[in-house]
Amino acid sequence: MEWYQWLAFASLIICVGSLLFHFFRLIRLGNPKDFSTPLGSPKSAMGYAYTGSMSPTKKESAFLHLPTYTAGIFYHLGTFLSIFLFFMLLFNFKTEGWITWAFSFCLMISGISGFGILIKRIVKPQMRSLSNNDDYFSNLLVTIFHFLTISAILNSAMQPVYFVSASLLLLYIPVGKLKHTLYFFAARYQLGFFYGWRGVWPPK
Amino acid sequence: MEKLTKEQIEKGLAVIKDFKDSKLLTHLNSCVRCGLCADSCIYYRAMPEARFIPAKKVDLVASIYRRYNTFSGKNFPGLVGAKDLNNETVKEMIDLLFGACTMCGRCTVHCSIGVDISYLVRCGRAMLSNMGMVPKTLQSTIDAAINTGNNMSILDEDFVDTLKWLEEDLQMEVNDDTATIPLNEEGKNVLYTLNPREPKFFPLSISAMAKVFYAAAESWTLSTKMYDVTNYAYYSGNLEEAGIIAQRLHDEMENLKATQCVLAECGHGSRAFRWEGPNYIQKKYPFKVLTSIELMADYIRTGRIKLDKAKNPDKVTLHDPCNLVRSGGIFSEQRFILQHAVMDFVEMTPHGNDNLCCGGGGGQLAMSEYNERRMNIARLKANQIRATGAKVVVTPCHNCVDQLTQINVTFKLNVQIKTVAEIVAEAIIL
DSSP: OOHHHHHHHHHHHHHHHHHHHHHHHHHHHOSOOOOSOOSSOHHHHHHHHHTGGGSTTTOHHHHTSHHHHHHHHHHHHHHHHHHHHHHHHHTTOOOOHHHHHHHHHHHHHHHHHHHHHHHHHHHOHHHHHHOOHHHHHHHHHHHHHHHHHHHHHHOGGGHHHHHHHHHHHHHHTTTSGGGHHHHHHHHHHHHHHHHHHTTOSSOO | OOOOOHHHHHHHHHTTTSOSSHHHHHHHTTOOOOOTTGGGOHHHHHSOOGGGSHHHHHHHHHHHHHHHHOHHHHHOHHHHTOOOOSHHHHHHHIIIIITSOOOOOHHHHHOSSOOOHHHHHHHHHHHHHHTTOSOHHHHHHHHHHHHHSSTTOOOHHHHHHHHHHHHHHHHHHHTOTTOOOOBSOTTOSEEEOBOTHHHHTOTHHHHHHHHHHHHTTOOEEBOSSSOBOOOTHHHHTOHHHHHHHHHHHHHHHHHHTOSEEEEOSOHHHHIIIIIIHHHHTTSOOSSEEEEHHHHHHHHHHTTSSEEOGGGOOSEEEEOOOTTTTTTTOOOHHHHHHHHHHOSEEEOOSSOGGGOOOOSOTTTTTTOGGGHHHHHHHHHHHHHHHHHHTOSEEEOSOHHHHHHHHHHHHHTTOOOEEEOHHHHHHHHEEO
C-alpha cells in the first residue's frame, strides 16, 4: 500500500473505533426501563420503524418534499457506493470497462444530488437559519468524496488526492452530524420501541 | 430576566448530562437539520417562520448538549453549532419550547431520521423547570393541583354539592330513585377520574358518564380525595411534581381497593397516568388502568349497553387527541363507538396518527401569554372541521373540548363540541 492508503487506513480505524465507542455507550446505557403495561408489541413496531414507516407514502418529510427526498435517496445510495469503492481502491481491487463507467454515472448523479442539497441549504433563508458550519462542511466533504471517487476509479493518478480527502471525511464522521451513520439506526430503534410499547405502531 | 446563577445553569445542564438510558443520548445526536419536519408542525404551517421549524427547537437543546458534553462542542463550538446555556438561550427556549410547541408529536412521526422531537422539547422544558423558569401561568396550575388536590382548587364541599344535584338529575333522567353517583366507596370495580373542568364548568359530562355506568350496571365510585386525571407537571417537565400527582391517584386506588382505574376523557391526563406515571413513581401499578373510551367500547362490544344511533342523526366528525392517539395507541375504540352511536360519521383529513393538534395541548391553554399564537395555529383545525361539513365535533379530551369551543366561536363554525360519553349517553337505550 502507498502512504496515502496507509493514511486512509489509519483514518478508517480511528473512525470505526470512535463509532464503536458511541455504539457501546448506547449498549451500556440500554433501553429505557418502562414500568407501564404495554399495549402493543415493541418487536413488530421496531420492524415497522425500519421499513413501512420510512415509506415515502407514510412520511410527510418524503411526500411533501419529493425532489429533496429523491435527491437525498440518491445521495445516500451514492455514499454507500462510494464506501464500497473506497474499500476496493484501498485494497487495490480495480473496476474495469463498462462497470467503471456505470459507477461513475451513478456517482455523478449522487454527487449532483448532494451538491443540490447543499445549494438549497445555502440559498433558502429558512434553511440557512437552521444550519451551522457542521451542516455545510459535512455535506461538502461527502459530496467531494463522491466526485473524487469518480476521478480515482477513472484515473489512478488522482488517488493521493482522493485518499487524503477520504481520510479527512473519515476523521470527521464521529465529530459532527455525520455520526447519524450510527444514530439514525438507534433513533429508529428507540422510536419503534416507544410506539410499539404503546400500541401505536404498526398502524391498526 | 435576571442573570442566571451558576447553580441554575448547573441544574439545567444536569438534565442533559446524566443519562439513565440510551434514549436521550440517541435523540440528542440524531438530528441532521434537514428541515423536512417543518411542514408537519402546526406552528410552522400557520406561521412559516424559521424559528418554528421543529428542528430549530431540537437544536436549542442539542446545541447546549454539544457545548458541555462533547469533545467537538467543548473545543470547536463554532464548527458544530454548540451554544452556551445563558440568558439569551434560555429566553429563546422559553419562547419556543413552552410557547411554540404543543408536544403533539406529529413532527416525530414524520421526521426523516426518527428523532423524538416532542421528547426533546419535554427535556428542554425539564431543563427550564430545574432552573425555575416555567411560565408562571403553567406553574400556578401545577401548584393548585399539588396544594389543593385538583388543578382548579375546587373545594370538597362544592364538589360534593355538584355531584349531589347531578345525582338527582340522573335519577330523573333514568327514572330510577336508586340511581347514584357513588362517592368514596371501597372495593368497587371502577374508580373513575374526572378533569376538574367537569365539576367546575361542564358537569353534564359527568352526568353522561354516570348514565353510561348506570346503563352498564357498573360497580363504580368517584373519590373526593383524588379525582383529578390531569397532570400539568407532565407539561412543565418537572418529574418530581408529576410524580407527586401520579402517586396520589395510585394511593387512592389502593386506599379504595378498586380493581380498575378508569381515566376520564383527557389526552394528557391519560398519558401522564397510564404511560408516564409508573415511570414517575418507578413501579408497576398493581391495578389495571384504562381509558373511559376503551371501557365504553367494551360495554358496547359485550352488549352491556345498547345504543340507538338514530338519537344522534347529525353529521359527526372526530378530533383525535394527540396524547391519546399518536402517543397512546387509542385509535380504533372511539371509531367503533361512533359507528354504533351516530348515524353519519365522517373523518377529518388527516386523522388518526396524522391528525393535526387542535393547538390546546402542551399546556397552551394554561399559558395565557401565548393566546394569540394559540388561536393563530387553530385556523388549521378550523379548516379541517369546516371541510367535513359536520354539525358535531366529538373529541375524547376535555382539553381539546376547551380549545375546540374557542375555535368554534372565533372561526364561526357553528358546530357543537361534545365528548364521546355525551354522544354515547344520548344514544343509550335504557
